[in-house]
Each structure stands twice: as structure tokens, then as C-alpha cells.
Ligand SMILES: Nc1ncnc2c1ncn2[C@@H]1O[C@H](COP(=O)(O)OP(=O)(O)O)[C@@H](O)[C@H]1O
């Protein structure tokens with residue numbers, strides 16, 4: 001359960017989020033809105049990458065501003081640019097890097113790696129140099145590295161923005177089947193059509209909240225698109 | 227450019243060199259480099275070269291792979307050879323430049339045949355006494371892994387900017403090159419920093 005309690009955020013004297021209050025309990029939640037409306041800032045607050053200037057955020061009752069580590073153990077974050085998220089030279093090593101504090105035996109590590117690589121459709125690539133993957137495959141790897149730690153919540157900030165249609169569909173398919181709670185910021189309106197709830201952000205406020213088709217309709221109208 | 231991006235990236239294999247423990251390979255590298263430095267002479271360089279060629283062959287790599295490893299040194303060599311020749315004669319030039327090339331080739335061979343995680347595990351062990359003076363060895367090995375990772379990303383970035391500059395007909399403008407490279411590098415390092423925090427680097 002994620003709660004925002006009267007959250008305001010400023011960069012200098014510029015207000016980016018204004019008095020946001022909401023409880024996010026549904027399994028799949030989409031966040032849409034124009035560029036610069038504050039979506040990323042909102043998403044980053046869920047794992048303490050950004051902190052409220054006023055108000056507070058609670059993740060299972062823990063405030064990420066105070067308990068960053070504990071919260072980040074429960075909340076994984078997927079970014080748009082997999083190049084910034086991949087650290088180790090090969091696929092297998094990068095997945096192992098996520099598990100370095102888990103005190104696994106060699107065999108357990110291999111089994112976990114094998115399983116997650118299978119899930120994201122990269123089996124056969126364990127020894128492959130990570131920077132030679134296509135950008136779609138890199139994003140699948142990035143997803144594998146954040147899922148292998150078995151988080152409770154996955155936050156994804158425009159995870160398909162840099163991908164071709166095929167890999168966008170692949171990521172969308174994966175997000176739809178995860179057992180985790182999934183919060184997705186996106187411009188791809190198809191991605192969130194089957195979600196339980198959608199928030200529309202405009203100029204730092206939640207201007208629509210509810211059913212995907214209503215929210216998307218509202219969003220299109222507000223953008224002057226019919 | 228592709229070749230340059232491949233330097234030092236682990237290539238899976240089953241050769242004897244791939245199977246040797248990482249610690250042993252690092253120790254061998256240390257011995258080899260020390261020997262070259264101690265007996266600095268053309269004969270040593272010749273013997274060292276023979277050893278390196280054999281080891282690359284043993285690992286199953288073509289001479290091309292060996293060349294790729296030392297190719298980045300070309301400009302240093304072009305500058306260093308005449309300078310050393312002038313300073314100490316041809317023997318000194320061969321000994322010094324040869325030592326440099328062989329050391330890089332040997333280091334390249336270790337990184338080609340050893341998984342980074344295995345190298346880092348050895349480093350963690352070797353550096354563990356530092357823990358007593360308050361240094362976290364895992365941070366150091368992470369830093370090394372990151373530097374290895376950043377090289378191909380930066381090469382990619384520089385290439386993209388160079389192409390964009392050409393597409394806009396500004397090939398010769400240094401500013402049209404430096405500005406986007408700096409801006410993108412800063413952007414990349416911020417995103418990398420975020421990703422590291424998100425992946426629990428502060429645990
Ligand atoms: N580090 C920062 N410093 C100053 N302003 C920022 C910073 N990050 C974001 N902003 C500003 O905050 C606003 C909201 O940004 P963001 O949350 O990234 O929006 P979105 O993800 O919806 O595009 C934008 O106007 C952006 O310029």
C-alpha cells in the first residue's frame with residue numbers, strides 16, 4: 001500500500017507537485033500526463049529518489065525519506081534508459097550484481113538467474129555482453145535485474161519510451177503478468193488500458209483518477225486530441 | 227569502433243586460461259609485469275612477446291584479438307618511440323615501449339578470460355584489510371566495474387554526437403561536439419546514480 005499525504009514538492013521556488021493526497025492499493029496503476037507535469041517526481045518519491053518538501057509518503061507504513069533502504073528493498077524501479085541501469089559487462093553478471101547481498105550459493109544464484117532470464121525471454125543470453133544487446137533486450141535485462149530480488153512493488157518510469165513496437169508489447173505483456181503491484185508512468189496509452197486505475201497529472205495536480213478509459217478520454221480531451 | 231568497444235570484455239570460453247582461478251591469473255599478471263620491469267631489455271621483450279602470443283593462442287584467440295587489445299596504445303607508441311630512442315638509444319626504446327605493450331596485452335588477456343564478478347571477488351579479498359581503516363572494499367571493486375562499464379557507453383555517446391554533428395554539417399566545430407558530449411555525460415551520470423541508488427548500492 002502506497003500513501004501520499006498532502007505531498008508538495010518544490011525545486012527552488014518552482015512548485016512541481018501541489019498537495020497530492022492518494023492511496024494506491026490497486027495492483028496495476030497507470031500515471032499519465034503531459035511532459036513536465038510532475039509524473040517522474042511523483043514516481044521517484046515512492047522509493048525515496050525524491051522526497052516531499054511538505055507532507056509525506058508511506059510505503060507499507062514506512063516513509064522512504066527516513067527508511068530509504070527498507071523501502072527500496074520492497075520497491076524496485078525501472079527507468080527509461082536501460083544503459084544507465086545496466087552495470088556489469090554480461091547479462092548473467094548484471095543479474096548476479098542485484099543479488100550480491102543475498103548470500104546465495106553458486107547453484108542458487110545460477111538457478112535464480114536462469115529463472116528470471118527465462119521469464120523475460122532472454123534465455124541463452126546469460127554470457128552475452130550486455131552492451132551489445134538491442135535496446136529492447138537491454139530493457140528486458142533491466143527488468144530482469146530489478147525483478148530478480150523479488151520486490152513487492154515495481155515502479156516503472158516510461159519503460160517503453162525508447163523501444164520499438166515489438167519490445168514495447170513484450171514489456172507490456174510482462175508487466176501485465178507480474179504478481180507485484182505495478183505503478184507505470186507512460187505516454188503509451190495502450191499500455192495502461194487494462195489497468196485497474198489511472199491517474200492523470202497536470203501541472204503538479206491529480207486532475208483525473210479512476211477507470212482507464214474515462215481517464216484516457218479525459219486526458220485526450222484536455223490535450224485537445226479527439 | 228565496434229572493436230574498440232570490445233576491449234577487455236569477458237568472452238566466454240572453455241580453455242585452460244578460462245578455467246584457472248582469477249586470483250592465480252592476477253598473480254601471474256603481477257609476476258609477468260614485474261619481470262618485464264626488472265629485466266628491462268629487448269631480450270626480455272622478445273621472450274615476453276613469445277609468451278603472450280602462446281597464451282593468446284592457448285585461450286583460443288586470433289592475433290586480431292591481441293591487436294585489438296593494444297590498438298588504443300598506438301598514439302602513445304608513436305610519440306614514445308622516437309622520444310625514448312633519442313633519450314636512450316633503440317634498446318631502451320624497445321624495452322620501454324615493448325614492456326608497456328606487453329603489460330597491456332597481458333592485462334587484456336586476463337580480462338578477456340575472467341568474469342568481472344570473479345575478478346571483483348579476488349579484489350574484495352585482497353583489499354579486505356582496508357576494512358580496518360574504514361574503506362569498504364566492495365565500493366572499490368564496484369568502482370572498477372563501473373569504469374569498465376562506462377567506457378562502451380561513452381564511446382557510443384561520442385559516436386552518436388559525432389554523427390549528429392556531421393548530419394548538421396558542423397564537422398569541424400569543437401563546440402558542436404563538446405557541448406552535447408558534456409551535457410549527455412552529465413545526464414548519463416545522473417541517471418546512473420539514480421539507478422545505483424534504486425538497485426540498493428547504499429545497502
Ligand atoms: N532536478 C531538477 N531541478 C529542477 N527542476 C526539475 C528537476 N527535475 C525536474 N524538474 C522540473 O520539475 C517539473 C516536473 O518534472 P518531472 O517530474 O520530470 O515531469 P514529467 O516526468 O511529468 O515529465 C518539470 O518542469 C521539470 O523541469
Ligand SMILES: [Mg+2]
Pocket residue numbers: 039040041157
Ligand atoms: Mg518524466
